[in-house]
Amino acid sequence: MDLKPTERWMAIAGVAVLSVIAVAGFAIAIYAAWLFHDMPDAGELQDYRPPTATRVYAWDGTLIGEYSKERRIFVPYDQIPPQLAQAFMAAEDRNFFRHSGVDVGGFSRAMLKNVGNAARGRRLEGGSTITQQVAKNVLLTSDATVGRKFKEAILAHRLEQSLDKQQILELYLNEIWLGYRSFGVGAAAYNYFGKALPDLTLAESAYLAALPKGPDNYHPVRNKAKALARRNWILGQMAELGWVSQADAAKAMAEDLVVQAAPKRAAYRDADYFVEEVRQRGVATLGPRLSEGGYYMRTTLDPRLQTAARVALMDGLEHYDRRHGWRGAWGHVTPDAQDWEKAARAKSPPAERTNWRAALVLSADGRVRLIRGEGEGSLAGEDVSWARAGKGLKAGDLVFVERAATTGAYRLRQVPSVNGALVAIEPYSGRVVALVGGYSFSLSNFNRATQAMRQPGSAFKPFVYAAALENGYTPASVIVDSAITLKGANGEDWSPENYHKEFYGAQPLRKGLEQSINAMTVRLAQGVGMKKIVEFSKRTGVVRDMQPVLAMALGAGETTPFKLTSAYAPFVNGGRRIEPHLIELV
Template sequence: MPTAPTPKDKPRHMGWLKTFLKLSLFGLLAGLGALIIAVLIAMASLPSFEELKSSPNGQMVRVRAADGSVIVSLGPSYGDWLPIGQIPQTMTKAMVAVEDRRFYMHPGIDPIGMARAAYVAFQRKGEGRRLQGASTITQQIARNIFLTNAYSFGRKFREVILALAMERKFSKEQILELYLNRVYFGGGAYGIDAAARKFFDHSGTKLSLGESAIIAGLVKAPSHYSPTADREAAIGRAKVVLEVMQDAGAITPSEAEEVDLDKVNLAPERDQNAVRYFTDWALAQLDEVVDEQIEPIDVWTTIDPAMQRAADAAIRANAPPGAQGALVALDRDGAVRAMVGGRDYVSSIYNRATQAERQPGSAFKLFVYLAGMEAGMKPDTPVVDEPVDINGWSPRNSNREYAGEIDVRTAFAFSINTVAAKIGQQVGFETVADMAHRFGIGTKLNTHPSMVLGTSDVRLIDMTRAFAAVARKGVAVVPYGIVKVTTAKGDLLYEHRADDNRVLVAPWVAAEVTDLLQTAVNTGTARAAQIGRPVAGKTGTTSSNKDGWFLGFSSGITTGVWMGRDDAKPIAGLQGGRAPARAFADFMKVAVAKRPVEQFETAVTLPEFQLEPDDETYLNMPDEGMVDADGMPIDQGEPQADPGDGFEPQAASPAAAPPRVTPPPVATRGAAPAPPQPRTSLGSDFLSGVDQQRPARRQ
């Protein structure tokens, strides 16, 4: 049997107990002293309340349209800073009830909450969960401002120290004000004002009880309970918030019953799909115009919301199934008013308006005729459509026929390949390439004879820029998207300066090319681009219908449209004069609707035969001659109808089509015969012959 302790052993045990108690008390006092010192040091290092108000976590970039509306917000979004007195009490009560019921009683940490969280964690220790739900509002704001979300004992200890220090330095109202203006509510919104504007489209000072409950419910899981992502989940969480508020005595049962969460109006989510092609392009230029900033900035852009919507709709409505589409619209000074880089930004961020390089087909003839006009050719200069052989290269026309003697205007309007080849040979293919580069084509161009038919790759924005320069009477146009950059306070960081001094060609050259472009729309391959007011433009189609282009201008707006597949496979019926021209017309009717009608300097008087429907209308003839990558002609076989593009004859049915007429020289049918003119075939004497007829230079 064990021996009972003797009276001599009792003092020995009591001595050890007293020593343990003394050491424990000393350790507790030492720890308390160290904690106090740590809190005092933290207090001394804390910024002032005003400094904390003015130091957001990261930079916000707000992109504004031409009308000042915000079209995209990138980075963290901070609304107006709301003093605690301007924040609705329903919002403060909801947040305190849900996040920290004993906020007004604890010193920065909540021992009761910590004990409860520790007990729950012990109960679920087999589930591998960490300690959760113990952070007070003060701890949360300390973590959000000064620490990271990485979970560790060291981070948690620093969080506690900072929370205690903040409670000593700031009042409860100041801490709550910091929290409500800095906490993250999802969707990039920090603070209740940003959240109220994002989810309800009004200031945080006007929050109702139902709206407050929805916002307060977001803190636990912003992405899961986001009203824009899952309205039902947000309403379900808000109902829990109302129950918690009622349980905490923040609201009465009757107040809770009066709230109908199903009737809370949510702000519609902005459709940023198509406009993101533009913002990606424009914001990439920020580093070139402003120094690196850490404060929020506003980027004021050129984009016109109505035009952008019309551009997106035009591409979606007209691009053939399986094809992509792109559109760029420039104002007369180069301001980008609309940009669509594809049918769907979400599925493909590749910007086909600024990045894709594709063959332009006959749209490239713009530079051929610009070079010819600059060399002295005129719209009514007689030319001969006949077989051509240039070092073994023999282009032919889409109808496989030759019209004989016509004029330059007719050759351009009907995109006759043989005449373009002759002009290129006469002025020099290097000259044509130089003209294209002069007008802003930034890609490499070959100087083979076939280049006149558009066999070199180009970008849509560059081609649109070139046509805009013609519309601007020969003055260079540089596309731009950023008008100015300001701070959130309105301080100017950058402002665009226009350069109107670079003249590419003489005004009379641009005017005569505009004459040709008008004819192409009025009677040639671009008839589908008519919009009820003067339009000048040109179609383009590449081999096997891989690419379709239309570029043109009216009333100060120049628009380029491209359609095709990313893998460059053929698309049945895709021709520049069809879907791209129709997309141009659909867009331009909206784009110029509020602009005055502008007449071009050159008034085109067309002969009667050119006012009749052409082969494109009656027989679905291609609008361009088809050539391969080397510019060699491709036998298309018999023209095929395109049942998928909705093309409708503009006049009589095919059965009623008049017999084919070889266009005579430009003259009004029925008038007296024109006096005989020398037959010019654009041979070796073309330049000298035209120079002799060249009128005095226009000013």
């Protein structure tokens, strides 16, 4: 049957349309298969817990540090204040408890708003619900693609079927990045305001809710005006929804935005060496779980003794260094240089010395100018004399100074060229109550208490005398203190001398220990035998290995202050060896 031309063209057009539809459907099917072939399982979130920080406490409960891959403090939903949750819902998803994963009305409003945003060149809004943000943050990437939005919507719907609303909100509030090194509201409350969640004010809660849109956009210092505007808008939304009264919202809007100058790991900062040593021991046992498992760690540290130990070591090293003279300025610029402050900021004082300031010397008689416009002043007369006796001062020198509390003059300071360590162990239990690994952790994190192999010198002699007592000697045993010459391994003569360059003849063993007499100790080591002394020293733990040569009796071997201190414990506790430990409970 012949078709009319019109009918023929209509048939061809119909076939073409059906073909296009079929091809389009086939293409969509292929795209969907490709898009969703690696779709994550929303059910995984039923048991999901985000990485959380391990918090480290002293024995009395003082927070001394934390270890974290992501600085986060997980807070269960029932411990999150309602006003904080409401602030986030007012800012991000006011219909959270009424939709099933995707808020169609909110999405439509966002798309209409994006028309204006695109025209103005502004960032586009996604219209994502809290559930969608959980799906994106935990299961997907942040790629701004249509495919990701499709996945996000589907996963959000599945999440609503797998978890209840409270679980989803708990995940959101603990997972989200809020700036200031903070993941989740628990860490953010601590880092921004130094508070636990229940202690936050309404205004502080509203400010935290402003941050998901971009923490840098609403930085509390650099963008304070925008931060306040966003916070106050959220407070207005909460009042409009009836979650707070208009009066409470107005009162909160009137509050200033005051945050900590910088995020703090812990308010107590005298135990940096101790905290790092605990971290290394924790990693050896727990591996990467230490920084993401949210553990509670109770240590043996006594904060009172630790602070006293740090102060004593720093002061002692500074006094010792001062007795050895002024070594000169740590930097120099031309006296009339306009950019001298840039050079002065290049070197930082020890973080533990918060009152030290970098300063420019204006004249050799001790006039100085402080950085950051903190004024001018004069060095104390005794410090000017001290400097002149050393390398001296001249205009253009860059130095550290500290203002004296009583006179108002400035004291000249220098970082010691020597270093040291201090360990305090409870001898009956092995609890390490204080540990300082150096002058300043900010300048050097090498732990000289546990890592530095040093010659113990005369501190080793008690182990020689203890080995003698174990092998038949008594405190009354007589040892001759007289000159002795021995042939060294290299063929040279070795003649140990006493400190006072004289010898005392026959003396009871106890006298040699009391007076730390070198020649007498060497003769005693000859009598006991160095092999027995080496074996005894290994049993005490003071050394791992040691050559059986007589020079070792005077402390020529190597050990760490940590091992030496723990090896001394049996002298106090009745001969029982202890294993020093820093961690009591995980």
